[in-house]
Amino acid sequence: MRKSRQLKNPEQEVRIFRGRALLAACLVVALTAALMGRLVYLQVVQHEVYITRSEKNRVRIEPLPPTRGLIYDRNGVLLAENRPTYNLTLVRERVEDLDATLALLVELLELPDAEAEAFRERSRQRQRPYQPALLMSDLSEAQIARLAVNRHRLPGVEVEAQLLRYYPDAEIMAHALGYVGRINAEELENLDAGNYAGTHFIGKTGVERQYEEALHGQAGLRQVETNARGRVLRELGRSDPVPGRDLTLTLDKELQTLAYELLDGRRGSIVAIEPASGEILAMVSAPGFDSNQFVTGIDVTSYRALQNDIDLPLFNRAIRGQYPPGSTIKPFLALAGLAEGVITPDTVVRDPGYYQLPNDSRRYRNWLRWGHGRVDLERSLAVSNNTYYYTLAHELGIDRIHERMTRFGFGQRVGADVFGESPALLPSREWKRGRFNQPWYPGETLSVGIGQGYWMVTPLQLAAATATLANRGTTVTPHLARAVGEEPLNLPPDQSPIVLDNDQWWDRVYAGMEEVLTGHEGTARRTGAGLEYRMGGKSGTAQVFSLGQDQRYNAAELAERLRDHALFMAFAPLEDPQIAVSVIVENAGGGSTHAAHLARAMTDAWLLEEEAPEVEELRERIDNDDATVTGN
Template sequence: MRFRRDTLKNPQQELRIFRVRSLLATLLVLTLTGLLMGRMVYLQVVQHEIYSTRSEKNRVRVEPLPPTRGLIHDRNGVLLAENRPTYNLTLTRERVEDLEGTLDLLEALLELSVEEAEAFRVRSRQRQRPFQPALLMSDLNEEQIAHLAVNRHRLPGIEIEAQLLRYYPDAEIMAHALGYVGRINAEELKTLDAGRYAGTHFIGKTGVERFYEDVLHGQAGLRKVETNARGRVLRELGRTDPVPGQNLRLTLDKELQILAYELLDGRRGSIVAIAPKTGEILAMVSAPGFDSNQFVTGIDFASYRALQEDIDLPLFNRAIRGQYPPGSTIKPFLAMAGLIEGAITPDRTINDPGFYQLPNDSRRYRNWLRWGHGRVDMERSIAVSNNTYYYSLAHELGIDRLHEQMSAFGFGQRVGHDVFGESAALMPSREWKRGRFGQPWFPGETLSVGIGQGYWQVTPLQLATATAVLANRGEWVRPRLASQIDDEPVSLQLPGTPPDLAVNDGAWWDRVFSGMEKVLTGHEGTARRTGVGLEYRMGGKSGTAQVFSLGQDQRYNADELAERLRDHALFMAFAPLEDPQIAVAVIVENAGGGSTHAAHLARAMTDAWLLEEEALDVEELREAMENDTGSVAGN
């Protein structure tokens, strides 16, 4: 059977199919070639800088250069905080292949405890910028450096960096005033300027170091280095030098600070001294202190636990956070309040039978001298520390006017300009009590406030500041710790300074000062033994703050009480009266009468400042304190 040829093959149709397929294949090849060429142009031209940078990073990297922290000096240029060379152990996670294995090896080489090893792991996980080293350990010793150097080939990503580390020559004495720096933690990393703090491992944590962190820190720099395949630096290609932090000169006087600490002799307490005219804090001591250098490199758990559990609370800054009843130290302030409000005149007298009674109340609010002082005017009330006079004055003023006038001296508020962590303490009011306890204010509570007891709480800095305002005859100069930043003086016109006190008669200040001078020089003065041999005119006021309340007919007997239940001793003073150069507040916890156990300390501070005595006999002063029988109980 024969088939027709055209039914088996159609040359024309096959030709058309071939041409279509050839055209499609050509278009496909051209399209793919175009895409390839476009991608190549995109990579080589459009994204040239990006890939060039990535390529460059294979051999060149940028490293941050931390700035040198500014130094801190006292008012005379004596160094209080310096930077010493040290070696730190750092880890760059991006260059570590086996993080856990590397940490295990480090623990073995450095012979770390379990707690230290855990701290290592926490620091290694702390979030950093890419290729920024994390600080694992500070202040390596020579033996540790040797172990790490021998095993360097086994520790990729681990480096030993030479850096400057903060050091405090007088750590224990200056710890609370200066504060300290410590490692930057994870929370701080979230808020810090990453560029400014690049390569920085430490930041101010407390005190002056914290308040002036922006001044002391400086600005980080950078350097460009060439590295080999293992990441080791071969050479430096360029750098931008860091800007060092500014130096800080404080108002503190190191010698006066040391004297204040020695005078406290390990007792719990605080001494604050201020120059009234300028607000310069000359000394601000809290005892006991602690070694702040431990916190710079990272204090170990056992040492930190010991500080926290110490019954004397060495970490607690009593100078700015300790809250104490002011006791009779506030009587000169109350006298001025009475004069300003017209409640008393300097010559008005009362008869003191040894107690005071509110109208229609049988309770007797007793004077410390149970048989009373007889006729008492304002000056004598200060000199003998008469309670009855101030019960009467407080009742006449009332808590509202008392609160207003005492707030004008700085009580119940933060008074320092650059004092980080200061407490406002408490100047009570009827609104405060209703908000705190949901109760009304009672007249008897006003009487307690009138002798510096009850709810009223002050800090040593507040008491010293109020004394400086008193010495300035009502002129406010806000206390400060910094006098110079590099060569620029800190302005005396500080923000937040309260208004000056206005009085109708300038002679009122003289009358109050006269009463304060009689505290030390009068034959009835509560601190007359302390005033013996004074070479200048000094005004002061003793105070005794009760730790717990006594019943109406109970008598205070220190010998029958546990040491920590005994009264606090307080004394405030300024000198010389005619031209005040120093105002001092002293608080010694559980020491007893302020005229016996605090007045001598204030006298020693004013002697050292005004007479420029280089070496006071501290032992003689302590013996005088112990043997003093010329003061009166309860004041």
């Protein structure tokens, strides 16, 4: 009999069900425990970590840039100010699609192609994480309005109200003040990250660069609450920035303006110094340029135009222009000859119109080809006799000339706070050996004796040397700052005055320089007509190219840029010098006419507080003198 088959086993099914249910329950309990454990870990153990992260998403620290210090002239006239403006900034880390955002900004701002490329380049400039990059300055009202309407489409983009540097007399003051500009990647690497956080501009040249630390100030911070898109909702706290200190310069705005107008569009420089203090009263290089263009970022077309301008408006001739000093150095050489015992005030040289070295057939000519006859010290300065100084230079020799001229500051930087100054060149035997691997020749000493050859000076150097001459050997350090904040600029006193064996030698040199302007043979006698004070000066003519042995200089036959440079140095009054001036006008011909009149106008304005003659009147005087007066 076959056994019946059991189709169901209820007990087994119950056991299976109970096992599965228990397993499921255990799994649920385990997962619940893991979840609860994770929650406890996040809420309790990692509480501080995640609350900090949360706060960072909701609260952020923003830098507050300081207000840049203002710049004034010696009389309190404002030369560099800050005006309110709106800038466009971008934090790259908060932008999801940088290319799309930039394309939208270019469209909203209506930028031309050339500016659009520069705009994109600025967005890629290296920046510290979460620091705003400056894309554009000085937004117009229309641009601000379009950005505000589309703000929801521009996460990470902000319009910030800031103060922007502005120069009221940009062209006149450009080279002396310098300018500020956007911080570039190289500067960013070397700046204090904390102090310059939020700052987009830095001094690039001139006084702005020299006194950057004082003018910049100290950055502050503020704590703000933001929404999920990074927009500021409210301010939670702040540490205010410390404004930059104001700067008072030694410059006199009126005298600076006069100097620029006197140059009348010609290439050149005028520097005026107060001999007693070394304060620079005026320091002009012409032509100038609009320095305000560089603050917001000059466009490519305008910058190329300045770079390609044949007159080099970006070149600071006052401190970097190097010119042969010509006959302006004759008073300094005369003092060197007296100090070294090579000449006395009464030494007479016979001038036949030329000088010859021993055993040399070459003739080194005086500017007056038939000569001045018997020439003593004072007359040598009044008529600017070359033969006298050929003789003196040969007897002194290049070694003693170099040593004595170094004491007057030639061949070295003389300014205390003049950024970018060139030392120019005072040649020596060692210099030539190192530069050309050649010996020094006697004929080169003669060229140096009349301020030609290798010798080069800057207008600032020449003015500083003139101030030392006016001070009877007491040297002062030319400087542009009078006070930084409330602190006056204190310079160390002169430690190495030039002392002569006989103090009357200064008077004899002064007498010759006065004869330049008032003597009947003086090279600048027309300039000195009607002087109301005693003034000493010396004209100079710097050759642009050398003439052959028997060639004669004829300006009318030369292209304008091949003509001689005109120089003049002067100080006044002789008995109590208040101003020392150097003037260089490129390719203007003889210094006894063009440059001398400009120097006289400067001293008149400073000493007599008179307005200078109109430019047209001055130009007419110069033209008349060019036709009647000769000399260098």
